[in-house]
Amino acid sequence: xxxxxxxxxxxxxxxxxxxxxxxxxxxxxxxxxxxxxxxxxxxxxxxxxxxxxxxxxxxxxxxxxxxxxxxxxxxxxxxxxxxxxxxxxxxxxxxxxxxxxxxxxxxxxxxxxxxxxxxxxxxxxxxxxxxxxxxxxxxxxxxxxxxxxxxxxxxxxxxxxxxxxxxxxxxxxxxxxxxxxxxxxxxxxxxxxxxxxxxxxxxxxxxxxxxxxxxxxxxxxxxxxxxxxxxxxxxxxxxxxxxxxxxxxxxxxxxxxxxxxxxxxxxxxxxxxxxxxxxxxx
Numbered sequence: 681x682x683x684x685x686x687x688x689x690x691x692x693x694x695x696x697x698x699x700x701x702x703x704x705x706x707x708x709x710x711x712x713x714x715x716x717x718x719x720x721x722x723x724x725x726x727x728x729x730x731x732x733x734x735x736x737x738x739x740x741x742x743x744x745x746x747x748x749x750x751x752x753x754x755x756x757x758x759x760x761x762x763x764x765x766x767x768x769x770x771x772x773x774x775x776x777x778x779x780x781x782x783x784x785x786x787x788x789x790x791x792x793x794x795x796x797x798x799x800x801x802x803x804x805x806x807x808x809x810x811x812x813x814x815x816x817x818x819x820x821x822x823x824x825x826x827x828x829x830x831x832x833x834x835x836x837x838x839x840x841x842x843x844x845x846x847x848x849x850x851x852x853x854x855x856x857x858x859x860x861x862x863x864x865x866x867x868x869x870x871x872x873x874x875x876x877x878x879x880x881x882x883x884x885x886x887x888x889x890x891x892x893x894x895x896x897x898x899x900x901x902x903x904x905x906x907x908x909x910x911x912x913x914x915x916x917x918x919x920x921x922x923x924x925x926x927x928x929x930x931x932x933x934x935x936x937x938x939x940x941x942x943x944x945x946x947x948x949x950x951x952x953x954x955x956x957x958x959x960x961x962x
Contacts, residue, residue: 775852778862780845781914793912794841796937799881802905805898806880811933816894827930831941834872835934840914844874850918853953857920860953867948873927876916876940878909889917891940891961894931907940916942922955929956 781792798806811817817824837843846864853860867873876891883892883906890906897903909917919927919942928945931938948954 777851779850779859781841783850790910790917791912792841792914793877793879793909794844794914796875796877796907796939797879797912798937799879802880802898806895806937809895809898809936811895811936811938814895814897816896816931817933824931824933827941828932828934830870831872831930831932831943834941835932840875844915847873848915848954850915853920859918860920860955861915861918862953863948863950866950867944867954869944869946871944873942873944873954874914874916876907876909876929876942877912877914878907878917879912880905880937881908882906884908888958889913891929894938907938919954919956921958923957923959925955925957926952927954927956929960 779787784790784792847867848861848864850859851862852858853862878890880893883890883904889910890908893905893907895903895905926944926946926948927942930941930943932941933939942954942956
């Protein structure tokens with residue numbers, strides 16, 4: 681009887697040990713897989729950190745404006761701010777990424793605008809105004825009439841948005857100028873690149889994103905207004921300044937409003953940056 685009890689105890693002990701060993705094996709297997717997954721996530725995170733460091737290093741000179749010399753500081757008026765990833769404000773955007781209208785609001789906090797709009801306070805005044813009575817037109821009639829004729833085909837395009845999507849994209853240009861506009865295809869000399877869009881409002885010299893409007897008198901009163909692209913605009917708001925630009929700006933009267941048209945003044949190769957001389961705004 682005693683031997684039978686010992687045998688049963690031994691069997692129970694063996695079974696318990698087997699169960700413990702089996703559970704231990706499952707536990708170690710589970711923990712091992714968790715460690716492997718954790719290592720993979722750690723490696724992925726390290727790769728992201730290294731990529732962020734690489735991107736940040738490209739911005740070091742421009743982020744710390746104190747490093748600029750006194751001779752360089754006057755050029756800051758042409759400097760585009762450096763936006764960051766909306767999901768992480770400490771991470772600058774990748775300078776190699778190409779941006780389109782789809783990214784304007786999320787990345788640049790700019791609402792895409794494909795035609796010139798008018799501030800409500802000026803709407804009626806401009807609607808009743810005849811551009812051909814403006815002093816600017818009267819003093820430059822022959823030139824403006826010629827440009828108007830040359831750009832007539834462009835203004836007949838039904839969809840300016842699609843036209844410019846095919847033409848260009850926004851990308852990081854340099855530490856000196858920030859983001860810029862680049863050609864998606866070869867652009868021929870004298871080819872229209874697009875119209876500068878924005879809201880016609882009271883002109884301010886505080887922003888580099890505004891072109892002066894050529895109407896100087898409305899309803900018998902002197903006015904100073906401009907086409908402001910700082911909050912609403914299209915690709916052309918990203919065109920950078922250059923004293924030797926490959927594009928020029930021309931004022932064209934169309935549909936009762938002055939439009940600023942960007943035209944290539946030489947052949948522009950695919951992926952080449954489009955530039956303009958903003959001193960011509962004066």
